[in-house]
Amino acid sequence: MNFTSVQDVQDVAALIDEAIELKNDPLAFRHLGRDKTLGLVFLNPSLRTRLSTQKAASNLGMNVMAVNADRDSWAIEFQDGAIMNGTTVEHIRDAAPVIGSYCDIIGVRCFPGLVSREADYDEHVMKQFIRWTGRPFLSLESATLHPLQSLADCITIAEHRPPHRPKVVLAWAPHVKALPQAVANSFSEWMCRLDVEFVISHPPGYELDPGYTGNATVEYNYEKALEGADFVYVKNWSSYSDYGQILSHDPSRMLTEKHLAGAPGAKVMHCLPVRRNVELSDEIADGPRSLLQLQAENRVFAAQAVLKRILQKL
Ligand code: CP
Numbered sequence: 001m002n003f004t005s006v007q008d009v010q011d012v013a014a015l016i017d018e019a020i021e022l023k024n025d026p027l028a029f030r031h032l033g034r035d036k037t038l039g040l041v042f043l044n045p046s047l048r049t050r051l052s053t054q055k056a057a058s059n060l061g062m063n064v065m066a067v068n069a070d071r072d073s074w075a076i077e078f079q080d081g082a083i084m085n086g087t088t089v090e091h092i093r094d095a096a097p098v099i100g101s102y103c104d105i106i107g108v109r110c111f112p113g114l115v116s117r118e119a120d121y122d123e124h125v126m127k128q129f130i131r132w133t134g135r136p137f138l139s140l141e142s143a144t145l146h147p148l149q150s151l152a153d154c155i156t157i158a159e160h161r162p163p164h165r166p167k168v169v170l171a172w173a174p175h176v177k178a179l180p181q182a183v184a185n186s187f188s189e190w191m192c193r194l195d196v197e198f199v200i201s202h203p204p205g206y207e208l209d210p211g212y213t214g215n216a217t218v219e220y221n222y223e224k225a226l227e228g229a230d231f232v233y234v235k236n237w238s239s240y241s242d243y244g245q246i247l248s249h250d251p252s253r254m255l256t257e258k259h260l261a262g263a264p265g266a267k268v269m270h271c272l273p274v275r276r277n278v279e280l281s282d283e284i285a286d287g288p289r290s291l292l293q294l295q296a297e298n299r300v301f302a303a304q305a306v307l308k309r310i311l312q313k314l
Contacts, residue, residue: 001313002130003146003306004123005189011152012193019155019298019305026059026304028074032311033062039103040066040140043076043125044111048272049140049148050298053107054079060311078128091126096132105212105310106133110210112143114179114244119182120144121177121209136310144209146182149271149295150190151302157194160267165195166230170201171222172280174249175236183271184237185212192216201225205239205247222253229263231291234270234280238278255280260289267291 002008009015022028038057042050050066057064067073077088085093099106108129112120120143126301130137139147145258157168168191170184184200191198192214199217200208207218219225226232234255239245254277260266268280268289276282285292 019301033060044238056303100133107138109140145186152298178238227262
């Protein structure tokens, strides 16, 4: 069993319930991971994903080995047939089976290059790890998706769900750097599997791959999009059509209390790390609407629910 997207989950509601049950009794399945090893490979930086996945594995009784392959290990070559006389030191065909021989489950973080949309959306790096480790695979954020984050977001929404069908708004916010579309793509495809009204708001040119957004409503008018929202998920992403480019720095899209006059009950979400007073204001981050810390806490139970299912199939 691999976990690379919502497509790997048959019943999303059942997985959310399972994660909430684990949150209530985190050590209930401590026996499951005995003598099993989780290998975590980071080709890019992380705070939450690394620590929450380690904590989840520890709650399940697993051993964990983590490597920052961007710094601590040999530079990996991913191109087949490469003449390796440059900066890469070992080929994924050699490195991945080694990792696979040490571990029962492999998690990998591999961000996109944001240069070639074709290469990034083909998930070449993730596919190579899946192929050559030969072990169940856990995405720790790939070039296009961040499913553990999205599952944690779904848990958080379930915990704060109002009695009515909620309105969830994915709100593009400015940022100083070009960021991947992974969190936005992933959040979109998970929202399409929940019983929610899902609206996406961004400046023109930031349309996401429709393969992930499904029937979501795109509302360019920010004020209109936020009207009556129950959850506002603030996130930056770079352009998908003008691939990897920053098309707008519009500061009026930094979320502040003023924006939420028409959404008095709205809770605010962000996957973190967040650029305060660029993406959203301090008053939002530190105020009563903020679910930011809860989302991060729920990363543990998202990872734990997924690892539990993988362990049960080993
Ligand atoms: N949200 C998230 O994935 O955080 P990290 O990049 O710190 O892992």
